[in-house]
Amino acid sequence: MNESQVILDMISHGVDRDVAMGAAGIIAHGPAEKAWAHVSQQVLTPAHDFALHLLLYDACYGENALLRSPGPAWFPSNDVIERANVTAAVRELGLADFPALHRWSVEHRADFWALAIRRLGVVFREPPTEILDAREPKHARWLVDAKLNIVQSCLQGDPAAAAILESDGAGPITTTTYGQLRKLVARVANALTASGVGPADAVAMVAPLSAATVATYLAVIAAGAAVVSIADSFAPDEIATRLRIAKAKLVVTQDFVPWGAKRLPLYEKLKQATTLPIVVITTDPGVALRTGDRAWADFLSKNDRLEPVIRDSHDVVNILFSSGTTGEPKAIPWDHTTPIKCAMDGHFHHDLHPGDVTCWPTNLGWMMGPWLIFASLMNRCAMALYQQAPHERGFGQFVQDARVTMLGGVPSLVRAWRSSGCMKSPTPLDWSRLRAFSSSGECSNAADQFYLMHLAGYRPVIEYCGGTEIGGGYVTSTVVQPNTPSTFTTAALGIDIALLGERPGSTIGEAFLVGPSIGLSTRLLNRDHDAVYFADTPPGPNGTPLRRHGDELESLPTGSYRVAGRSDDTMNLGGIKVGCAEIERVLNVLPGVQETAAVAVAPPGGGPSRLIVFTVAAPGTSEADLKVAMQNAIRAQLNPLFRLDDVRLLPSLPRTASNKVMRRELRAQIEKSLV
DSSP states (O other), X not given: OOHHHHHHHHHHTTOOHHHHHHHHHHHHHSOHHHHHHHHXXXXXXXXXXXXXXXXXXXXXXXXXXXXXXXXXXXXXXXXXXXXXHHHHHHHHHTOSSHHHHXXXXXXXXXXXXXXXXXXXXXXXXXXXXXEEEOSSGGGOEEEETOEEOTHHHHSOSOTTSEEEEEEOSSSOOEEEEHHHHHHHHHHHHHHHHXXXXXXXXXXEEESBOOHHHHHHXXXXXXXXXXXXXXXXXXOHHHHHHHHHHHTOSEEEEESXXXXXXXXXXXXXXXXXXXXXXXXXXXXXXXXXXXXXXXXXXXXXXXXXXXXXXXXXXXXXXXXXXXXXXXXXXXXXXXXXXXXXXXXXXXXXXXXXXXXXXXXXXXXXXXXXXXXXXXXXHTTTOEEEEEOSOTTSHHHHHHHHHTTOSEEEEOHHHHHHHHHHTTTTSSSOOOOTTOOEEEEOSSOOOHHHHHHHHHHTTSOOEEEOEEETTTTEEEEEOOSSSOBOTTXXXXXXTTOEEEEEESSTTOSEEEEEEEOOOTTOOOOOSSSOHHHHHTTTOOBOGGGOBEEEEEEEEEEOTTSOEEEEEESSSEEEETTEEEEHHHHHHHHTTSTTEEEEEEEEEOOTTOOSOEEEEEEEEOTTXXXXXXXXXXXXXXXXXXXXXXXXXXXXXXXXXXXXXXXXBOHHHHHHHHHHHHO
């Protein structure tokens, strides 16, 4: 790009002439990374038009760099590196750098997790006799013979320090301290015990995150029982299926979910889903409860003394659901060790410190809800919870006012912010307290992630990919390495990755995990665990079984990774994992529909997946009419957040010799048309 033109462009966007001339000289003559480091920190601010940010990024790295080959958009300062938790661990162990720490973590797994447990201050009634028993690698046992209740490790923050910051989008931010949270957890736990809930029972939670639901979540575990996590956006039939699989004894919900100007009825949906007794967190005092159901405030015990039930390390604390390629969702149990994985990822990869404020728009039905609770509280942070739609400016104002230091989300949320410009209009918000973003749930788009970074004057985005059956991430980033939009810098500590390509020499391969690791599931409640994750997988290093995960990764020359998509027939829609079979089961019964195949395809350059449904239909059926009917069915019976992009009619679906639908071939047709 012409140096004079760069100067003129900067001046036209309000940059001082002398500053512009100096920056243009550095861009013209300096290495690309050095030039961008100077421009991003010394010239650009969030107040500048995003167009200028893009222009100068391209001036440093080359035209269309974000689409073609992104360069680092953020570089860790010496202060960031010095403060980082991973730096402390590297120095304690006498290692050279982070890559050396990762190698050590997978070569000395028991020692690594002992280090993490010590740094997190995990509380035991009886400490483990052995950190790891790996005689059966597929079913490794962690913290052998340990007795604990992980809730005790979540409530060690200063009693006067903030544990939860909360806003309904209208009134002021309210604060729940660690001392107040502990008493509230006790009141719920003692109420549960008095109502007959005990060890090995299951209590379902279908509610958004709030101080009340966080306290209830911890209280169920403190009482020795297990939480059954169900997304509040699911239709009644889907909720009923999950209640049945988990054998829930009681349900906790909220009367309404606020969403913009709307109030979505949640308790009414639960009444359609189950006859189980329901405890209702009421936001409207006029809500009439069904006979046998109780208001949460009336349910609470007056006893605020917390005495957690001590459990074995592998007793279940949470049952979560993850869709596979069959109609019924997999039921994945977390035990008292899994939260340690959540907290470790928060500690080392997200660099959480006591006093930090975390914010992640999510709910208890997706693993990031429990993850946020454990990662925040076990690192003695405060959670910032916003009881409104996160795609509007009010959420950004909350992030500013709550002084959030780590903000997570899904890529489609960032795309909405970018499309509306709400976080910069009428004036840019002050997100200068942020030290890092995080992104999970969908394949991200480099341009959108670059936009996110510029909103806070350039902060790293911790790309974070994993799963419910991992308890966190398997490929991620750190704050001690340069950060490139939509790029993962490392396998997570304690886990290694083996890429198996379809073609010799391919840079894209299916990711297999090299365990064992705390967090990796060893059982499913309604499926053959080994058949799902280990059937027909090749041996890994030293004969260690490779664990199937399903993502395809692209290995970059820098040693980093990009996610290329899913290798199986599971898709992420709006950050929620769903199986093709679940969608097809709903659509195949519609009038005029003979057969369907649902596929999800990421657009060129990355971004949220697009749902396309190939359909064999009765003669005379129109695609337009089918699309309306299918979208309505998906919203009513599966999830109102799932968006159907297109319906395509075919005379027949392509199949293998064994009669399986060839969804890979259908995806290829779509991908070719999108290029």
